[in-house]
Amino acid sequence: MSPAQTFTAGRAAHAAIAFRDITKTFNTPNGPFQALGGVSFDVEQGEIFGLLGPNGAGKTTLISILAGLTRATSGAVSVMGHDVVTGYTQSRRLLGVVPQELVFDPFFSLREALRIQSGYFGIRDNADWIDDLLHSLGLADKANANMRQLSGGMKRRAMVAQALVHKPKVIVLDEPTAGVDVELRQTLWQFVSRLNREGSTVLLTTHYLEEAEALCGRIAMIKRGQVVALEKTSVLLSRASSSVLRFKTDGTLPPALAALARVTGRVVQLPAHNAVEVEQILSTVRQAGLVAEDIEIRKADLEDVFLDLMADTSASPINAGTGANGFTAGPPQGETAPSGGRAAPAGASVGVSS
Numbered sequence: 107m108s109p110a111q112t113f114t115a116g117r118a119a120h121a122a123i124a125f126r127d128i129t130k131t132f133n134t135p136n137g138p139f140q141a142l143g144g145v146s147f148d149v150e151q152g153e154i155f156g157l158l159g160p161n162g163a164g165k166t167t168l169i170s171i172l173a174g175l176t177r178a179t180s181g182a183v184s185v186m187g188h189d190v191v192t193g194y195t196q197s198r199r200l201l202g203v204v205p206q207e208l209v210f211d212p213f214f215s216l217r218e219a220l221r222i223q224s225g226y227f228g229i230r231d232n233a234d235w236i237d238d239l240l241h242s243l244g245l246a247d248k249a250n251a252n253m254r255q256l257s258g259g260m261k262r263r264a265m266v267a268q269a270l271v272h273k274p275k276v277i278v279l280d281e282p283t284a285g286v287d288v289e290l291r292q293t294l295w296q297f298v299s300r301l302n303r304e305g306s307t308v309l310l311t312t313h314y315l316e317e318a319e320a321l322c323g324r325i326a327m328i329k330r331g332q333v334v335a336l337e338k339t340s341v342l343l344s345r346a347s348s349s350v351l352r353f354k355t356d357g358t359l360p361p362a363l364a365a366l367a368r369v370t371g372r373v374v375q376l377p378a379h380n381a382v383e384v385e386q387i388l389s390t391v392r393q394a395g396l397v398a399e400d401i402e403i404r405k406a407d408l409e410d411v412f413l414d415l416m417a418d419t420s421a422s423p424i425n426a427g428t429g430a431n432g433f434t435a436g437p438p439q440g441e442t443a444p445s446g447g448r449a450a451p452a453g454a455s456v457g458v459s460s
């Protein structure tokens with residue numbers, strides 16, 4: 107892109123985050139393992155952007171490269187135009203990263219930890235913002251507790267507070283809601299939305315696809331280190347089959363339905379575009395001698411798109427705006443379920459094979 111193109115109307119001068127052709131190969135005892143195979147996309151300033159993918163897809167590796175914790179094998183990442191390697195000091199100051207792994211110093215109270223973290227960024231009087239963070243994240247009554255005394259969910263929230271202590275312009279959350287209860291997930295998202303309204307850009311990963319659907323304006327899905335979808339959330343949703351028939355049954359589905367179905371225990375979910383298809387499915391079930399109970403029809407959601415895409419072995423990398431994509435009209439052949447998601451089918455394969 108030429109410098110002139112960078113300043114097109116309505117677009118900020120720099121993307122909040124720009125990933126360019128990122129590859130990462132780890133040396134393992136079994137030989138080299140490529141975790142990222144050429145990832146390129148931009149997160150624009152002001153977006154809440156979702157990075158989704160199954161376990162082992164490469165999300166944390168990408169975020170570690172962004173945060174300067176891991177070096178890419180090739181490619182470049184910049185934060186507001188600052189390269190994360192050559193302009194590390196600037197990019198680090200602009201970024202607030204909540205890592206997936208819980209890391210904390212057991213010797214300090216929560217408030218002390220936040221003060222010390224402020225000091226790393228040269229911020230002296232940060233008491234008001236620290237109070238705001240503690241309050242907004244539901245940690246006010248734990249301010250003086252030792253980090254060791256916090257529950258798992260509280261530790262995760264403390265890590266969010268720690269990442270935000272320097273009021274970063276670009277907030278990166280790697281599964282911030284894993285292990286966090288429903289009420290506090292909502293508190294966290296309200297707070298993140300507020301920071302976004304106040305001007306911060308947000309990149310998040312989550313396995314709770316309803317959260318991504320509700321929060322993110324755009325979503326990138328990655329699979330085995332490749333971007334397989336990069337779209338506005340509304341566009342992704344419009345690619346899903348229009349509705350899904352859900353019912354409970356005992357026994358084995360006839361093969362014609364089994365090939366199309368997402369099965370979780372007794373719960374069967376099948377794409378159904380119209381009333382005729384619903385009738386055909388239910389009649390096939392009846393003819394197989396099965397009883398369908400608790401029948402529901404629901405709108406397809408992001409999880410349906412995700413499962414289709416992750417199951418599609420032919421899905422090839424796509425770029426935003428190309429029109430080409432990895433979606434197929436056909437059924438999922440097998441399923442890769444998001445861990446912690448709502449529908450983890452029995453025997454779902456998660457993670458990647460090299």
Ligand SMILES: Nc1ncnc2c1ncn2[C@@H]1O[C@H](COP(=O)(O)OP(=O)(O)OP(=O)(O)O)[C@@H](O)[C@H]1O
Nearest residue numbers: 132134139141159160161162163164165166167168
């Ligand atoms: N230090 C490492 N050495 C070798 N392989 C690694 C290393 N770190 C990550 N990997 C491998 O790279 C792949 C991507 O891992 P990564 O942690 O980025 O996945 P992820 O998308 O964040 O998954 P999850 O949803 O489980 O958090 C995995 O196969 C993982 O085993």
Ligand SMILES: [Mg+2]
Nearest residue numbers: 165166167206
């Ligand atoms: Mg991860």
